Amino acid sequence: xxxxAASIITIGDxxxxxxxxxxxxxxxxxxxxxxxxxxxxxxxVGDEKAAIVNALDQEISRASLVIITGGxxxxxxxxxKPLLLEYxxxxxxxDPRVLEHVMGIFAKRNRPVLERNVKQADxxxxxxxxxxxxGTAPGMWFEKDGKxxxxxxxxxxxxxxxxxxxxxxxxxxxxxxxxxVHQSIITAGEGESFIAEKIQDLEEALPTHIKLAxxxxxxxxxxxLTGKGADAGVLSAEISIHQAAIAARLQDIVIAxxxxxxxxxxxxxxxxxxxxxxxxxxxxGGCIAHHITQVPGSSAYFMGGIVCYNNAVKQQIxxxxxxxxxxxxxxxxxxxxxxxxxAIKALGVDYSLAVTGLLxxxxxxxxxxxxxxxxxxxxxxxxxxxxxxxxxDRIRNKEIAVSMGMLMILKFIRGx
Amino acid sequence: xxxxAASIITIGDxxxxxxxxxxxxxxxxxxxxxxxxxxxxxxxVGDEKAAIVNALDQEISRASLVIITGGxxxxxxxxxKPLLLEYxxxxxxxDPRVLEHVMGIFAKRNRPVLERNVKQADxxxxxxxxxxxxGTAPGMWFEKDGKxxxxxxxxxxxxxxxxxxxxxxxxxxxxxxxxxVHQSIITAGEGESFIAEKIQDLEEALPTHIKLAxxxxxxxxxxxLTGKGADAGVLSAEISIHQAAIAARLQDIVIAxxxxxxxxxxxxxxxxxxxxxxxxxxxxGGCIAHHITQVPGSSAYFMGGIVCYNNAVKQQIxxxxxxxxxxxxxxxxxxxxxxxxxAIKALGVDYSLAVTGLLxxxxxxxxxxxxxxxxxxxxxxxxxxxxxxxxxDRIRNKEIAVSMGMLMILKFIRGx
Numbered sequence: 025x026x027x028x029a030a031s032i033i034t035i036g037d038x039x040x041x042x043x044x045x046x047x048x049x050x051x052x053x054x055x056x057x058x059x060x061x062x063x064x065x066x067x068x069v070g071d072e073k074a075a076i077v078n079a080l081d082q083e084i085s086r087a088s089l090v091i092i093t094g095g096x097x098x099x100x101x102x103x104x105k106p107l108l109l110e111y112x113x114x115x116x117x118x119d120p121r122v123l124e125h126v127m128g129i130f131a132k133r134n135r136p137v138l139e140r141n142v143k144q145a146d147x148x149x150x151x152x153x154x155x156x157x158x159g160t161a162p163g164m165w166f167e168k169d170g171k172x173x174x175x176x177x178x179x180x181x182x183x184x185x186x187x188x189x190x191x192x193x194x195x196x197x198x199x200x201x202x203x204x205v206h207q208s209i210i211t212a213g214e215g216e217s218f219i220a221e222k223i224q225d226l227e228e229a230l231p232t233h234i235k236l237a238x239x240x241x242x243x244x245x246x247x248x249l250t251g252k253g254a255d256a257g258v259l260s261a262e263i264s265i266h267q268a269a270i271a272a273r274l275q276d277i278v279i280a281x282x283x284x285x286x287x288x289x290x291x292x293x294x295x296x297x298x299x300x301x302x303x304x305x306x307x308x309g310g311c312i313a314h315h316i317t318q319v320p321g322s323s324a325y326f327m328g329g330i331v332c333y334n335n336a337v338k339q340q341i342x343x344x345x346x347x348x349x350x351x352x353x354x355x356x357x358x359x360x361x362x363x364x365x366x367a368i369k370a371l372g373v374d375y376s377l378a379v380t381g382l383l384x385x386x387x388x389x390x391x392x393x394x395x396x397x398x399x400x401x402x403x404x405x406x407x408x409x410x411x412x413x414x415x416x417d418r419i420r421n422k423e424i425a426v427s428m429g430m431l432m433i434l435k436f437i438r439g440x
Numbered sequence: 441x442x443x444x445a446a447s448i449i450t451i452g453d454x455x456x457x458x459x460x461x462x463x464x465x466x467x468x469x470x471x472x473x474x475x476x477x478x479x480x481x482x483x484x485v486g487d488e489k490a491a492i493v494n495a496l497d498q499e500i501s502r503a504s505l506v507i508i509t510g511g512x513x514x515x516x517x518x519x520x521k522p523l524l525l526e527y528x529x530x531x532x533x534x535d536p537r538v539l540e541h542v543m544g545i546f547a548k549r550n551r552p553v554l555e556r557n558v559k560q561a562d563x564x565x566x567x568x569x570x571x572x573x574x575g576t577a578p579g580m581w582f583e584k585d586g587k588x589x590x591x592x593x594x595x596x597x598x599x600x601x602x603x604x605x606x607x608x609x610x611x612x613x614x615x616x617x618x619x620x621v622h623q624s625i626i627t628a629g630e631g632e633s634f635i636a637e638k639i640q641d642l643e644e645a646l647p648t649h650i651k652l653a654x655x656x657x658x659x660x661x662x663x664x665l666t667g668k669g670a671d672a673g674v675l676s677a678e679i680s681i682h683q684a685a686i687a688a689r690l691q692d693i694v695i696a697x698x699x700x701x702x703x704x705x706x707x708x709x710x711x712x713x714x715x716x717x718x719x720x721x722x723x724x725g726g727c728i729a730h731h732i733t734q735v736p737g738s739s740a741y742f743m744g745g746i747v748c749y750n751n752a753v754k755q756q757i758x759x760x761x762x763x764x765x766x767x768x769x770x771x772x773x774x775x776x777x778x779x780x781x782x783a784i785k786a787l788g789v790d791y792s793l794a795v796t797g798l799l800x801x802x803x804x805x806x807x808x809x810x811x812x813x814x815x816x817x818x819x820x821x822x823x824x825x826x827x828x829x830x831x832x833d834r835i836r837n838k839e840i841a842v843s844m845g846m847l848m849i850l851k852f853i854r855g856x
Contacts, residue, residue, distance in 0.1 A: 037653055040479040041622070042470025043664070043699070044655070047461050049484070054458025063456040064491065066484040068465070071653070075480065082498075099636045099654045100643060138637050158832075179656065181836050206457070220515045221554050227516060237453055237487070238515045239460070240595065248459070283459070303747070309733025310726025313747040317725025320801055320834055328753040331719070331729040331745035333738070337787060341746075341757060371753060385736055415574075416597050418736055 027201040027252070030056055031083035032066045035076060035094035035104060036178055039068040048093050048183055055192060060201030061089065071101050080111060080173070088171050089195070094178030096161040098140040105148075105164075108175055112166050114150030119162065122153060126160045151175075154190040158182045163190060172198065203256035207267045208283035209247040211274055212431055216245045219277075223270050234263060242424040243431055246283065279434060286430040287315045287322075293437055294325035294375075301433070302371030303329030304342055304363040304378040306354070307397060311426045312377065327371045332363065342366030353391040355380050357398055357409050364402035376402050377433050379425060384418040397425050401436040408436055443617040443668070446472055447499035448482045451492060451510035451520055452594055455484040464509050464599055471608060476617030477505065487517050496527060496589070504587050505611070510594030512577040514556040521564075521580075524591055528582050530566030535578065538569060542576045567591075570606040574598045579606060588614065619672035623683045624699035625663040627690055628847055632661045635693075639686050650679060658840040659847055662699065695850060702846040703731045703738075709853055710741035710791075717849070718787030719745030720758055720779040720794040722770070723813060727842045728793065743787045748779065758782030769807040771796050773814055773825050780818035793817050793849050799830070799837040813841050817852040824852055 032052055038044040049066045056063050064087055069075040076095075083090045095104030109116060123145035130137040144160040147153055154163030154174070159182040166173040174191060176183045211219060216238045220227070227236050233253060239246040249267055253259035271278050280289055294301055303313050313329040316322055330341050335354055338344040343366040344359055352358040363378035381397025382390050395414040400407055412428060414421040448468055454460040465482045472479050480503055485491040492511075499506045511520030525532060539561035546553045560576040563569050570579030570590070575598040582589040590607060592599045627635060632654045636643070643652050649669060655662040665683055669675035687694050696705050710717055719729050729745040732738055746757050751770055754760040759782040760775055768774040779794035797813025798806050811830040816823055828844060830837040 037651075037666070038655060038664075039466070039482065040469055041473040041620075041666070042466045042468070045461065045463050045466045050455070050458045050461045052458070053456055057457040064485070065495070066455065066482075068482040069480070079481070097654065097656075098633045101651070101653045135631070135634070138633050140636060141633050181832050204457075215551070217514045217554050217557050218551070220556065235453075235517070237517045238513065239454055240513075248454075250453070250457070305726070307733075308730075309738075310721070310729030310745055310747060311733075313726030313749075314724075314730045317723075317727075317747075317749065318835065318838075322725075323749055326749050328749040329726055329747035330757075331726060331733075331747065333729075333733060333745075334743040334787075337744040340788075341786065370757065371750075372756075419734065420597050422734075 027060055027062045027204070028088045028199045029062050029064045029086065030089040030091065031064055031087040033076075033079050033083055033090060033092045034066070034068045034178070035071065035092065036068075037070045037101075040070045048178065048180055051180070051184060052091055052093075052187065055187060057204055059192065059196060060204050061195065061199065062204075071095060071103055073103060073107055076104070076107055077111065084168070084171055084173065089199070090171070090173045092173070092175045093183055096175065096177045098144055098160070104175060105146075108151075108164065108166065109148040112148060112150045112168065112173075114148045116146045117149045118145050119147050119153050120145075121155065122147070122162045125155070129160060154186050156182055156186050157189065158185040165191075165194070202252050202254055203259055205251050205253075205256060205259045205263055206283070207249045207260075207263045208281070209267060209271050209274070209278055210244060210280040210283070211247065211277040212244045212279050213277045214245070216240050219245055219247070219274065223273050226266070226270055226273060230266060234266060242427040244279075244427070248283070279431075285315070286427065286434065287319050290316065290430060290433060291319045291322060291325070293434070295321070297437075299375060299437075300325055300327050300373040302327045302367045302373035302376045304367040304376060305329055305331050306333060306338070306363070306380040307383050308379045308422055308425050308429065309333060311422060312379070312429050315426060315430065327373050330367060330370060338363060341370055343369070355382055355390060355392045355396055355398055357400075357411070360398040360400040361402075361407050361409060364400035364407055368402055368404060374403060375433065375437065377429055378402070379429055381412070381425065383414070383421040383425065395421060397421075399429055399432055401432050408432075443476055443478045443620075444504045444615045445478050445480045445502065446505040446507065447480055447503040449492075449495050449499055449506060449508045450482070450484045450594070451487060451508065452484075453486045453517075456486045464594065464596055467596070467600060468507055468509075468603065471603060473620055475608065475612060475615075476620050477611065477615065478620075487511060487519055489519060489523055492520070492523055493527065500584070500587055500589065505615070506587070506589045507607075508589070508591045509599055512591065512593045514560055514576070520591060521562075524567075524580065524582065525564040528564060528566045528584065528589075530564045532562045533565045534561050535563050535569050537571065538563070538578045541571075545576060570602050572598055572602050573605065574601040581607075581610070618668050618670055619675055621667050621669075621672060621675045621679055622699070623665045623676075623679045624697070625683060625687050625690070625694055626660060626696040626699070627663065627693040628660045628695050629693045630661070632656050635661055635663070635690065639689050642682070642686055642689060646682060650682060658843040660695075660843070664699070695847075701731070702843065702850065703735050706732065706846060706849060707735045707738060707741070709850070711737070713853075715791060715853075716741055716743050716789040718743045718783045718789035718792045720783040720792060721745055721747050722749060722754070722779070722796040723799050724795045724838055724841050724845065725749060727838060728795070728845050731842060731846065743789050746783060746786060754779060757786055759785070771798055771806060771808045771812055771814055773816075773827070776814040776816040777818075777823050777825060780816035780823055784818055784820060791817065791819050791849065791853065793845055795841060795845055797828070797841065799841065800834040811837060813837075815845055815848055817848050824848075
């Protein structure tokens with residue numbers, strides 16, 4: 025059995041001038057992969073007829089499945105629908121279910137329905153309509169010479185909704201594929217070269233149908249084993265053996281055996297140990313709390329955080345001493361220690377993390393060089409501190425600090 | 441003068457299985473656009489030789505400039521460098537400056553240098569080396585039949601650093617282009633269809649060298665006017681006239697005349713009015729504070745926030761009454777009002793925003809339906825509240841709530 029090959033075409037000038045980051049492609053790629061469909065290429069083109077037709081010709085010649093997103097809205101820059109009508113032939117018809125849905129949306133919002141909104145219900149009669157619960161632009165499923173071409177709106181949550189409701193179930197029915205299985209090992213504390221060296225013999229011994237990839241991130245390296253085979257169960261068992269061997273070799277630096285974010289690892293530990301966490305964030309400005317609360321059910325262990333951007337907040341809510349700030353400075357081991365201990369009390373938690381630093385741009389009024397960050401993790405009767413120096417810009421330094429902060433909590437609790 | 445055309449090729453299996461979102465392409469696209477270089481296409485392919493060579497052939501045939509990212513690391517899955525050596529001919533040489541830099545990085549970190557790290561300093565003698573201050577993999581600049589092909593590492597901050605240090609200045613010297621000018625109008629409160637209808641005559645009257653695009657976001661629609669012409673100053677003045685006409689027509693819903701994020705608009709107002717802001721975030725979990733503190737210098741007006749995920753934190757730090765929580769529930773107008781007023785006091789600020797809600801998944805123990813969010817914005821003697829209902833999943837609902845929260849502050853202060 026050989027897997028069917030797919031391409032994604034994303035349409036929109038905003039993708040070519042850098043105004044929008046393409047998150048749609050990654051999401052679609054993940055779903056296709058989970059169904060054992062091989063994504064060959066992703067192509068982005070502008071709102072221009074010749075470029076879109078050219079991309080369609082090329083990708084259809086390569087792939088059995090082509091998914092297009094974008095250009096289906098109600099405004100003049102949305103040219104995909106008439107273009108697809110011309111490309112696949114047929115004529116426009118009004119879809120009654122879509123029309124009713126569009127009218128309903130405007131009625132619910134008490135807005136007048138414009139001619140251009142009504143036109144959203146027009147579709148080429150050569151396609152199967154893919155209903156869009158979340159918006160006015162329906163998706164379209166075309167077939168040509170045994171190949172499937174699907175057009176979806178570019179608004180991310182509308183695209184996701186149509187994919188889940190309409191596209192993925194149909195693809196599963198239509199194409200049978202070899203299984204694709206991924207297994208991951210997340211490590212922290214060593215670089216990818218060091219890891220590659222340490223597991224070189226294991227990597228060389230991998231069979232040809234299993235590949236190893238290295239994905240470095242801030243303070244961490246993800247290893248991904250990917251295999252293809254007829255039987256997902258057999259394949260999974262086979263990859264597990266390699267995963268276990270690599271994990272055993274790297275044991276000290278392994279922090280998880282699956283591809284989950286750090287906040288998910290913390291979530292599991294805290295909820296299974298019935299412990300509570302609180303934060304005191306200065307320079308990370310609430311971003312660690314934001315990550316932790318992305319996980320549903322985090323309220324079971326995360327009590328909250330103090331975003332103590334100003335020194336007065338550090339003093340009044342966390343009890344950091346005036347004297348400490350004056351003598352040691354706000355970016356100091358003494359200040360971050362008092363912040364972490366203050367968070368334990370103010371938030372009524374078992375563990376806390378505190379972060380204070382200068383992420384950039386440089387500020388001569390601070391006593392420390394740009395990029396200096398102090399962190400402290402505390403329990404009722406223990407505090408561990410660490411000083412970091414980050415060398416990038418404000419945005420990147422914040423990302424790394426967030427990642428290193430969560431890693432610091434993890435190491436502290438695992439050390440217990 | 442006609443503009444040179446460019447393509448971007450991103451390399452990596454992680455892009456085709458959806459493990460990584462491609463932020464590099466958007467960043468590069470923005471820089472090229474600012475230099476008047478037309479980006480035609482962006483293509484992503486896997487770590488596979490035939491696919492990379494095929495993409496190179498095709499994009500080089502289309503474009504005068506091709507930028508490749510990814511596949512230059514020290515591990516076995518990085519195959520771009522040997523492939524480029526074969527593609528462009530020549531042989532490997534060791535670059536002494538890169539070698540010294542690599543050795544220096546490992547010496548500074550007190551790590552042993554491995555053979556595979558040393559090899560990072562090997563480059564095809566057919567390229568010009570693009571020095572990488574931020575990492576061990578140098579960029580490479582090739583020329584073939586008058587076309588320029590540039591290979592860069594895929595790690596985002598390394599790519600950015602080489603682009604800024606080495607690539608952009610060289611491109612400016614090498615290619616002269618027509619100017620590309622963008623001007624934006626950010627609106628809030630109406631949908632794109634409504635706007636398109638209202639400005640239809642103005643849109644139809646645009647000259648052919650100026651295009652209008654609609655970019656809808658949560659609660660907002662961005663309009664972007666893009667023009668091309670020989671003289672940036674003349675073009676800019678011309679687009680400004682159209683921008684002013686559209687803005688005048690839409691006046692009530694216009695919130696900015698440039699493409700800047702909401703946190704930047706808030707930043708300007710608060711710093712120029714010498715006012716202070718504080719937050720009380722429950723369901724948004726610190727994400728509004730995170731956005732506000734992305735702007736350098738936000739400490740001038742942003743005092744901090746209370747991420748009051750747990751009710752005890754709402755009561756103890758913000759002074760929300762037990763009775764209110766019991767009688768009205770935590771997601772109620774009464775609770776959010778007390779949170780906003782409590783934040784004014786606890787953080788010592790002139791204005792506050794409070795947010796409490798249920799973003800999902802559904803929770804039967806709450807008194808309100810899933811997606812219900814109450815917000816309150818307060819000054820010392822005034823409170824404005826609003827109830828929202830969001831219909832998406834947890835992650836998307838949070839994004840919308842963050843956007844609507846900042847918009848609510850903006851409307852409140854503009855109303856003054």
